[in-house]
Amino acid sequence: MTFTTKRMQIVLSADPDSVFKALTESKAVCAWFSEHAEIDLAAKQYDFWGKYTPTVPDRSTGKHPIVECVPGEVLSYRWLVGDHETQVTFRLHPQQQGTLLTLRHAADNEGSSTLGVGEDFWFLSLENLRRYLDGKPSDARVDFSSPMRGHI
Numbered sequence: 001m002t003f004t005t006k007r008m009q010i011v012l013s014a015d016p017d018s019v020f021k022a023l024t025e026s027k028a029v030c031a032w033f034s035e036h037a038e039i040d041l042a043a044k045q046y047d048f049w050g051k052y053t054p055t056v057p058d059r060s061t062g063k064h065p066i067v068e069c070v071p072g073e074v075l076s077y078r079w080l081v082g083d084h085e086t087q088v089t090f091r092l093h094p095q096q097q098g099t100l101l102t103l104r105h106a107a108d109n110e111g112s113s114t115l116g117v118g119e120d121f122w123f124l125s126l127e128n129l130r131r132y133l134d135g136k137p138s139d140a141r142v143d144f145s146s147p148m149r150g151h152i
Helices: 016-025 028-034 119-133
Strands: 008-010 038-039 047-048 066-070 075-080 082-093 098-107
Touching: 008 119, 016 028, 016 075, 016 082, 016 098, 016 119, 028 038, 028 119, 066 082, 098 119
Parallel strands: none
Antiparallel strands: 008 098, 038 047, 066 075, 075 082, 082 098
Protein backbone atom coordinates (compact mmCIF):
# COMPACT_ATOMS: atom_id res chain seq x y z
CA MET A 1 0.00 0.00 0.00
CA THR A 2 1.27 3.47 -0.82
CA PHE A 3 1.05 5.95 2.01
CA THR A 4 -0.86 9.15 1.56
CA THR A 5 -1.50 11.60 4.35
CA LYS A 6 -4.71 10.73 6.17
CA ARG A 7 -6.97 13.57 7.26
CA MET A 8 -10.22 12.84 9.06
CA GLN A 9 -12.61 14.53 11.39
CA ILE A 10 -15.37 13.42 13.70
CA VAL A 11 -17.82 15.29 15.91
CA LEU A 12 -17.94 13.85 19.42
CA SER A 13 -20.61 14.58 22.02
CA ALA A 14 -18.02 15.04 24.81
CA ASP A 15 -16.23 18.27 25.71
CA PRO A 16 -12.55 18.72 24.66
CA ASP A 17 -11.20 17.91 28.13
CA SER A 18 -13.07 14.59 28.22
CA VAL A 19 -11.88 13.74 24.70
CA PHE A 20 -8.31 14.61 25.67
CA LYS A 21 -8.53 12.27 28.68
CA ALA A 22 -9.80 9.47 26.42
CA LEU A 23 -6.77 10.06 24.19
CA THR A 24 -4.21 10.26 27.00
CA GLU A 25 -5.21 7.98 29.89
CA SER A 26 -3.78 4.47 29.53
CA LYS A 27 -6.91 2.65 30.73
CA ALA A 28 -9.12 4.65 28.36
CA VAL A 29 -6.81 4.06 25.37
CA CYS A 30 -6.96 0.31 26.04
CA ALA A 31 -10.76 0.48 26.07
CA TRP A 32 -11.07 1.89 22.54
CA PHE A 33 -7.72 1.72 20.69
CA SER A 34 -4.96 -0.68 21.73
CA GLU A 35 -4.46 -3.90 23.65
CA HIS A 36 -1.86 -2.29 25.94
CA ALA A 37 -0.93 1.32 26.67
CA GLU A 38 1.44 3.17 28.97
CA ILE A 39 1.10 6.92 28.71
CA ASP A 40 3.04 9.54 30.67
CA LEU A 41 2.51 13.05 29.34
CA ALA A 42 5.17 14.61 31.59
CA ALA A 43 7.76 12.15 30.23
CA LYS A 44 6.46 12.67 26.65
CA GLN A 45 5.72 8.95 26.45
CA TYR A 46 2.75 7.69 24.41
CA ASP A 47 3.28 3.95 24.22
CA PHE A 48 0.78 1.45 22.85
CA TRP A 49 1.25 -2.05 21.53
CA GLY A 50 -0.33 -5.45 21.03
CA LYS A 51 -2.62 -7.29 18.68
CA TYR A 52 -4.94 -4.35 17.89
CA THR A 53 -2.04 -2.29 16.52
CA PRO A 54 -0.93 -2.64 12.88
CA THR A 55 2.40 -4.53 12.64
CA VAL A 56 1.60 -6.00 16.12
CA PRO A 57 4.43 -4.30 18.00
CA ASP A 58 5.62 -5.69 21.32
CA ARG A 59 6.31 -3.53 24.37
CA SER A 60 9.82 -2.60 23.24
CA THR A 61 8.73 -1.48 19.75
CA GLY A 62 5.45 0.16 20.82
CA LYS A 63 7.09 3.40 21.91
CA HIS A 64 5.74 6.65 20.45
CA PRO A 65 7.38 9.87 21.63
CA ILE A 66 5.09 12.85 22.08
CA VAL A 67 5.87 15.79 19.80
CA GLU A 68 3.23 18.22 21.06
CA CYS A 69 0.77 18.07 23.92
CA VAL A 70 -1.59 20.85 24.97
CA PRO A 71 -4.31 19.51 27.29
CA GLY A 72 -7.76 19.87 25.79
CA GLU A 73 -6.34 21.07 22.46
CA VAL A 74 -3.72 18.92 20.72
CA LEU A 75 -1.86 15.62 20.98
CA SER A 76 0.82 14.71 18.46
CA TYR A 77 3.16 11.73 18.53
CA ARG A 78 5.62 9.85 16.34
CA TRP A 79 4.72 6.35 15.16
CA LEU A 80 7.20 4.00 13.52
CA VAL A 81 5.01 1.88 11.23
CA GLY A 82 7.18 -0.94 9.98
CA ASP A 83 10.30 0.88 8.78
CA HIS A 84 8.53 4.17 8.16
CA GLU A 85 8.45 7.22 10.41
CA THR A 86 5.03 8.83 10.69
CA GLN A 87 3.38 11.46 12.84
CA VAL A 88 -0.17 11.36 14.20
CA THR A 89 -1.84 14.60 15.30
CA PHE A 90 -5.21 14.98 17.01
CA ARG A 91 -6.62 18.51 17.30
CA LEU A 92 -9.66 19.24 19.43
CA HIS A 93 -12.00 22.09 18.56
CA PRO A 94 -14.83 22.98 20.96
CA GLN A 95 -18.30 22.91 19.43
CA GLN A 96 -21.65 23.94 20.83
CA GLN A 97 -22.63 20.31 21.41
CA GLY A 98 -19.20 18.72 22.02
CA THR A 99 -15.90 18.54 20.17
CA LEU A 100 -14.71 18.41 16.59
CA LEU A 101 -11.68 16.11 16.53
CA THR A 102 -9.40 16.37 13.51
CA LEU A 103 -6.84 13.67 12.79
CA ARG A 104 -3.79 13.97 10.57
CA HIS A 105 -1.49 10.98 10.02
CA ALA A 106 1.47 11.74 7.76
CA ALA A 107 4.61 9.86 6.77
CA ASP A 108 7.98 11.59 6.65
CA ASN A 109 8.35 10.27 3.10
CA GLU A 110 5.14 10.33 1.08
CA GLY A 111 4.63 7.25 -1.04
CA SER A 112 6.25 4.75 1.31
CA SER A 113 4.43 1.60 2.40
CA THR A 114 2.63 1.76 5.74
CA LEU A 115 1.80 -1.90 6.24
CA GLY A 116 -1.93 -1.51 6.75
CA VAL A 117 -2.39 1.79 8.58
CA GLY A 118 -4.99 3.04 6.19
CA GLU A 119 -8.24 4.90 6.27
CA ASP A 120 -10.21 1.88 7.46
CA PHE A 121 -8.01 1.56 10.55
CA TRP A 122 -8.62 5.19 11.49
CA PHE A 123 -12.35 5.09 10.63
CA LEU A 124 -12.79 2.13 12.96
CA SER A 125 -10.60 3.64 15.69
CA LEU A 126 -12.41 6.99 15.66
CA GLU A 127 -15.79 5.27 15.77
CA ASN A 128 -14.56 3.23 18.74
CA LEU A 129 -13.52 6.49 20.42
CA ARG A 130 -16.99 7.93 19.81
CA ARG A 131 -18.64 4.83 21.29
CA TYR A 132 -16.30 4.89 24.30
CA LEU A 133 -17.14 8.54 25.01
CA ASP A 134 -20.86 7.75 24.64
CA GLY A 135 -20.55 4.98 27.25
CA LYS A 136 -21.07 2.17 24.74
CA PRO A 137 -18.86 -0.87 24.12
CA SER A 138 -16.10 -0.14 21.62
CA ASP A 139 -15.00 -3.67 20.90
CA ALA A 140 -15.01 -3.63 17.09
CA ARG A 141 -11.26 -3.98 16.65
CA VAL A 142 -9.08 -5.84 14.18
CA ASP A 143 -6.76 -8.51 15.57
CA PHE A 144 -3.62 -7.90 13.50
CA SER A 145 -1.92 -10.95 15.05
CA SER A 146 -4.21 -13.33 13.11
CA PRO A 147 -3.81 -13.93 9.39
CA MET A 148 -6.47 -12.02 7.52
CA ARG A 149 -8.43 -14.30 5.24
CA GLY A 150 -11.82 -14.34 3.71
CA HIS A 151 -13.90 -13.39 0.76
CA ILE A 152 -15.56 -10.06 0.31
